[in-house]
Amino acid sequence: MTAIIIDGKIIAADLRAQVAREVERVKRDHGLTPGLAVVLVGNDPASEVYVRSKHTQTQAAGMASFEHKLPADVSQDALLALIGKLNRDPAVHGILVQLPLPKGLETEAVINAIDPAKDVDGLHPHNAGRLAGGRPALAPCTPLGCIILSKTVHGSLEGLNAIVIGRSNLVGRPLVQLLLNENATVTIAHSRSRDLPALTARADLVYAAVGRPEMVKRDWIKPGATVIDVGINRIPTADGKTKLVGDVAYAEVAEVAGAITPVPGGVGQMTVACLLVNTLRAACAIAGLPRPAV
Numbered sequence: 209m210t211a212i213i214i215d216g217k218i219i220a221a222d223l224r225a226q227v228a229r230e231v232e233r234v235k236r237d238h239g240l241t242p243g244l245a246v247v248l249v250g251n252d253p254a255s256e257v258y259v260r261s262k263h264t265q266t267q268a269a270g271m272a273s274f275e276h277k278l279p280a281d282v283s284q285d286a287l288l289a290l291i292g293k294l295n296r297d298p299a300v301h302g303i304l305v306q307l308p309l310p311k312g313l314e315t316e317a318v319i320n321a322i323d324p325a326k327d328v329d330g331l332h333p334h335n336a337g338r339l340a341g342g343r344p345a346l347a348p349c350t351p352l353g354c355i356i357l358s359k360t361v362h363g364s365l366e367g368l369n370a371i372v373i374g375r376s377n378l379v380g381r382p383l384v385q386l387l388l389n390e391n392a393t394v395t396i397a398h399s400r401s402r403d404l405p406a407l408t409a410r411a412d413l414v415y416a417a418v419g420r421p422e423m424v425k426r427d428w429i430k431p432g433a434t435v436i437d438v439g440i441n442r443i444p445t446a447d448g449k450t451k452l453v454g455d456v457a458y459a460e461v462a463e464v465a466g467a468i469t470p471v472p473g474g475v476g477q478m479t480v481a482c483l484l485v486n487t488l489r490a491a492c493a494i495a496g497l498p499r500p501a502v
Contacts, residue, residue, distance in 0.1 A: 212467040214357050214436075216477035223356065223481040223502070224269060227488055230500040231270040234492065242491035243272035244302040244328065244483070245294045249287065250280035250310045259306055262480055269484050272299060280310040287313060288321050295323040301494055302328035302487035325494055328486040330382065339385045346486050351383035353478025354415055354436050355390065361434050361467045362413075366391040371408050373397050373424070373455070374417030379438055383415055404428070416455035424456040432466035438475050 234240045244266050248259045259275065266273040276290060287305075294300050303326045309315050319327075324334035330348035338345035358365060370392040374380035380396060387394045397407050399418055408414055408428040416424045417438035429435060439455030454471030462468050469475055488500050 211435075211462040211465040212361065213462075214360060214434075214467050214469045214474060216353075216357065216469060216474040219357060219360055220353075220477040220481040223478070224265060224484060226502045227481070227484045228269045230488055230502050234488075234495075234497065234500070235270065238495065238497060240491060240495050240497070241270075241272050241299075242301050242487050243274060243299045244304065244487045245274040245276065245297075245300045247276045247278065247287075247290065247294075247303070247305045249278045249282055249306070249313065252308075255306045255308075258480075262304070262483060265480050265484060266487070271484070271487060274300060282313075284313055284317065287318060291318065291321045295321075295326065300326065301491035302326055302483075304329050304483065326490055328483055328490055330486065331377070336377070336382070339382055342385075342389060346490060347386055348378055348382045349479045349482035349486060350379050350438060350475060351386050352482040352485070353475055354379075354383055354438065355386050356482070357436055357469060357475065357478060358413060358434060364390075365413065368392050368412040369395075369410055370413035370415065371395045371397055371411040372415045372417065373401075373404070373408065374415075374419070374438070376417065379417040383417070387413075414456075418455050420455055421453050422455070422457040424461060426457065426460035426464055429461055429464050431464050433464075435461055435465045435468040436475060437469050437471050440471060440476060 246259055246262055263273050294303050303322050305318055319331045322332055324332045327335055327346055330346045335345040339347055370387050372380050372383050375398045384394050384396050397404055405428045409430050412433055414433055414435045421441040421443050437454035437456040441453050442450045443453055445451050452472050485502055492500050
C-alpha cells in the first residue's frame, strides 16, 4: 500500500480562492471589506516571514491588511494600548498578535486584551470556552486546517476513532474539541501517555502535534489510517546541513497509512488560509451578516 499524499498546497490554494469569492460577494452586496490587523513585536526572522506571508495572502483575497511593527523593547502598556485601538477600529475585523512575544511581555494578558469577536487566532478564553462547550467560536487556525485536510479524505469524520498526540492550547486541545464537534470518537494523548504506540494503532485518524522529530513510527499506525502531521522540526543531516521533518517518520509511515500529509507542504500551508477564513467569518459576524459559505 502507498498512502495518498494530502497536498496542503493545493487544498490551501482552493480554500483561499473560496475566501476571495466570498470577500468579493460581501463587498458587492453589503459594502463590507474584511480587515485583518497583524501586530509584530521585535524582529524575529521566522515571525517576519510569517507576517509577510499573511500580508500578501490577505491582500490577494481582497481584504484590507494592516501591519503594526513594534520594537522588541515596547512596553506592555503601549502594546495593550495598540490592541485597544484596534478593538475600537471598525475597519479591523481580525486581530492577530504574532507569537512568541519578546521576554518581558505577558502573552496571556495580551491575548486576553483582544476583543473575542476579533480574535482570529482563537486563543482568547472566551473562544476557547465556547469551543469546549460545543458552541460556535473562532477556532485556532492550525486545528481548523487539520479538520479541513481530514475531510478531503473522509467526507464525514462521524464515528471515526481519532487520536491527538499533543495537548497544547494552540493545537492539541482545540483540535480535540473540533473533532468532537464532527462526532468523532477522540483520545487525547501526549509524550507521557502509557503505551502510546498501542493507543495510536487503534485510530482511524492520527494527528501528531507533539513537537518530537519523527516520533510516530510505522508500527504505530493501523493500515489505511489517515495521518495528519502537525510537527515542524529542523534536524541536522549527514552533510552538515539541516532539513525539515514532522513528528511522523514519513517514509515508513507512508507505506502503511491510507493518506498522509507531508512536511513541508501539508498542515503548514493551511494555517494562513484558515486565518483568512476566520477573518471573513469574524467580519460577517460583527456586521450581523449570515455565516459565509466557507
